[in-house]
Structures are given as structure tokens and as C-alpha cells.
Amino acid sequence: MAFAVYVKAVMNSWVFKGERHKEVPKIFLDNEYFLDQGAKLVLKQPLVEDEILADGTIQSNLTFNSRGQATRWIEGDGMANWLGRSPSVEEQDNLKRIIRQVQPATTDAQPQLTSVQLNLREQYRSTAHTLLKCLGFFLPEWVQGDLTKPIREFARYDQGDWRSFAVQAEQLFSIAEQATEILGLGVHHNSVEIYWSSSTKLVVGVLTILNRVKRAVVIAQNYSGPDRILYVVESTNGSKKPPDSVFTEFDQNYSPLPLLAVQYFTSPNTIKQYFHAETSALMGISYPIDAITARLVQQIEKKNKENLKLDQTNLEEYLSLFLDFFVDLGKITGNPVDTQKVRSSLLRHGFAAMPNRHTGKLYTDTDVESLMAFVFKRSTEDFQNERFRES
Incomplete structure (x- = not known):
């Protein structure tokens, strides 16, 4: 699989199998170790x-x-x-x-240390194939016309140079980003966005895998017509739910909307820099942070199964889980934290008031879970603003 290096890392970190896996993937390193699930x-x-x-x-x-x-x-x-x-x-x-x-x-x-080989041609062929499948399902006429013939021949028969289709796309208005923020989809989803852009005269598709890897290709050039957006999202981690979709067409009477900015990969050096930076960020930052975040989520879910009512003793155990997370986060980012500062932040943002405001409630109650999510978000902001740094 063209995206195996990314998919295995994310799935290993979050400890889930997915539809095509019989077990959580393991990552074998170049030495005497391997990375087991989590x-x-x-x-x-x-x-x-x-x-x-x-x-x-x-x-x-x-x-x-x-x-x-x-x-x-x-x-x-x-x-x-x-x-x-x-x-x-x-x-x-x-x-x-x-x-x-x-x-x-x-x-x-x-x-x-580990080593991987990235087959960018196959990654973009796989991307084009997925985008065409979505188009064929929702707008079948678009996989039959002359405008999409070049991308169809590239996806199906490997005809053409992948660099003539591959682009860096910046969505100036992204339904996917809005949905991820509002619905909290996280790594448990894949999505497709297709933009019909009258300002650039392009039809561009963007594939996002597990909310970590993004690839964009030009589906058609010389497009003339209204601005449109098709958004398709599917759940992962063994979900049997069918994909959800949103299709929006903008009124042509208004000025063309700057839906996205597109940039081709202009040189081998540009390609090397872009994908090296992407892989370094995924494996050096996202992957270890995913691991400790997944561990925190799993520990909270395990604790929640005890159906404990909120009291000071149990609250201290939850607070300890959050505290351990920020200590680990400090190690990963190279910014060691002062545990007392972290504890003060957690208490200030909601843990201190929780016993009085929600006495006798379960930790699985919606308002308690919402408050914990708020505490986590605000404390993460404190970490990013270096308020936990050791003196």
C-alpha cells in the first residue's frame, strides 16, 4: 500500500485495526526493537x-x-x-x-532509527483513484468526460508524469477542517474534498487519510462553470457506517470565490524538502504525541468503565492521568515541565471547581466530560505558551 508507512504509524499509536487489518500493525525498527501497539x-x-x-x-x-x-x-x-x-x-x-x-x-x-521508502508516484495514483471513485459515486458524469481523461489514464494505466497532477493545495475555506474541529473526528476518519474553482479554472481533489496525511491532485484543467465543493467523510477503526457527504454550489451571479490556492512541485529539490519535512513532522512529532494522547484517552475510558461518582479521591486519579500526559509531552518536545505549574493549571481551569459543581455525578455524564475536555484544551494552550516551563 502506497501510504502504509503513515497508516501503520497512526494505527499503531491509536491501537486500532481498521477494516483491512487482522491485528494492530507493528513497526519493526532497524535494531533489536519493534514498536508494539500503542x-x-x-x-x-x-x-x-x-x-x-x-x-x-x-x-x-x-x-x-x-x-x-x-x-x-x-x-x-x-x-x-x-x-x-x-x-x-x-x-x-x-x-x-x-x-x-x-x-x-x-x-x-x-x-x-528506521528507514522507509516513499513511492510518490504510487501515492498520487492511489489518491487519484480514490478521488475518481468518489466522483463516480456522487457525480458519475465527471468520470466520463474529456476533462478528466488525463487523470483517469494516470490512475488506471499509469500514463503520464505524476508531477503534472500533484499539487500543494491550500483550502481557503475547508469544510473538512470545519467538520474536524466541530465534530472532533480526529484520526478516526478519512475524507475527500473536491473543489471546482472558477478563479483558477481547475478542479482539484484533496484526500486526507486519518487526519494526518494530505494529498492533492488536479482532476481537470480549463474548467468553466460555477464554484462547487464536494466533501465526503468516512469513519475508520472498524466502523460500518456509510460515508457522509456535503455538496455545495455557489451562485454564479456573484464574483468568483477564491476557494483554494494551488502550487505545483517545481523541482526535485522542492519535492525532497516538502516530503522530508512532512515525514519528519509525522514521525518526530505527530506520532509520539498521538501515542501519549491515545494512551490518555484509553486510560480515561478504562477508568470510566468503573462508573465512579465524582468525588475528591477519584478526581485526583483523573488529574494524575492528565499530569502524566503533560510530563510526557514535555519530554517529547524537549520542553520539560514543572509539575506544580501543570497541576495548578488543571485545577484553575476546572478540576478545582468540579466537585462542587457536579457533586454525585458520573464521570461519563456529558457536562463532566465536557468540562474535562475544556480543562485539557486550556491546559494544552498553557503548555504551548510555555507557562509550564521549568524555572
Whole structure:
């Protein structure tokens, strides 16, 4: 799949399978680790490192993901392969005793090296194919005329240079952005926007995948007609709901609307800079922030299942979840936070007033959830404005 590198990262972070996956995707790195669901760094196999000491003796350091994995390694073939012989019962018992007594070591995961190849031609062919399918479903006449013949031949038969179709599009009025903001769609949706622009004489389609990856192509040139927008959105994460759509046509009696600005990729250097910056932002910022955000959401949902009524003790547990999020966010962005400042912000924006305003209510009640969302939003703004920075 042309977009697999992006899709796997987002799905791994948010721990969902999607329609075409039997399990949450894992991301295998170039070293001894892989990223398990939820962006958890896990050893591909037990790590055995032998160190020769100054006196000539060998000290072995064994690292496992869990005590259970260590036990299976001892009782299976792992220990025997390491020793080069079958271990005695006494040796097995001795190592098991050490493992039971050792304290788990937890360290913050550092950036991990991996490599990917981006096939931009296939990405834009896939984009064109998806856009044409939407047009064919909602406005079938548009996938039969001469105006769309070049993009059809590119999508179906790989005819033409992808750079003649690929553009950077800036929607000056985006229904997709409005819907995402109002409905809170987040990564759990894909969308298509198609713009008929009389000012540019172009028909341009914009595909957004999991609210993270955006690709735009020119569907038709030399367009003359009214300004229009078609917006199609579908839920992801196993949803069986059919897509929703909005189609808007503007009155031709008014002046042409500047619906979007379009820029072609003019040079190989421009292409390299654009997609390098995009990939760096997705993997270096969006992906780790997605991971801790998804973890916060999952922890809150798990807590909510207890159907706890709002009181000071339970509230403190929720506050702790938010506090951990901002501590992790500080680590990811390289801006360590002062936990007392974070706590003060959370209390000031709503946590302090919650017991008095919503006494006896459940945390799943709409007004309580709304207030928590407000607290999170305002505290995130405080973080962005560096109000949590360590003194």
C-alpha cells in the first residue's frame, strides 16, 4: 500500500485495526526493537550481552520484556542455546530466583532509527483513484468526460508524469477542517474534498487519510462553470457506517470565490524538502504525541468503565492521568515541565471547581466530560505558551 508507512504509524499509536487489518500493525525498527501497539518499544527477542571483565571472567547481562518471557526463555530452547548445552535444574532454578528478585528497570525510550521508502508516484495514483471513485459515486458524469481523461489514464494505466497532477493545495475555506474541529473526528476518519474553482479554472481533489496525511491532485484543467465543493467523510477503526457527504454550489451571479490556492512541485529539490519535512513532522512529532494522547484517552475510558461518582479521591486519579500526559509531552518536545505549574493549571481551569459543581455525578455524564475536555484544551494552550516551563 502506497501510504502504509503513515497508516501503520497512526494505527499503531491509536491501537486500532481498521477494516483491512487482522491485528494492530507493528513497526519493526532497524535494531533489536519493534514498536508494539500503542508505540511501546519492545525487544524482538531476549537480549543477551556477554561482557569480559578485567580478571578475564565473563559477565552475562540478560534483558527480557517481562518475567514471563524470561521464564519461557529458561524453560524453552533459549537458555540451552545460550549455554551450548542443556541447563541443569539447579541452574534453571537459580536463574528463575534471580529474575523473581530483580526490580524491573524502566527508562524513557529514545528516538529509534528506521528507514522507509516513499513511492510518490504510487501515492498520487492511489489518491487519484480514490478521488475518481468518489466522483463516480456522487457525480458519475465527471468520470466520463474529456476533462478528466488525463487523470483517469494516470490512475488506471499509469500514463503520464505524476508531477503534472500533484499539487500543494491550500483550502481557503475547508469544510473538512470545519467538520474536524466541530465534530472532533480526529484520526478516526478519512475524507475527500473536491473543489471546482472558477478563479483558477481547475478542479482539484484533496484526500486526507486519518487526519494526518494530505494529498492533492488536479482532476481537470480549463474548467468553466460555477464554484462547487464536494466533501465526503468516512469513519475508520472498524466502523460500518456509510460515508457522509456535503455538496455545495455557489451562485454564479456573484464574483468568483477564491476557494483554494494551488502550487505545483517545481523541482526535485522542492519535492525532497516538502516530503522530508512532512515525514519528519509525522514521525518526530505527530506520532509520539498521538501515542501519549491515545494512551490518555484509553486510560480515561478504562477508568470510566468503573462508573465512579465524582468525588475528591477519584478526581485526583483523573488529574494524575492528565499530569502524566503533560510530563510526557514535555519530554517529547524537549520542553520539560514543572509539575506544580501543570497541576495548578488543571485545577484553575476546572478540576478545582468540579466537585462542587457536579457533586454525585458520573464521570461519563456529558457536562463532566465536557468540562474535562475544556480543562485539557486550556491546559494544552498553557503548555504551548510555555507557562509550564521549568524555572
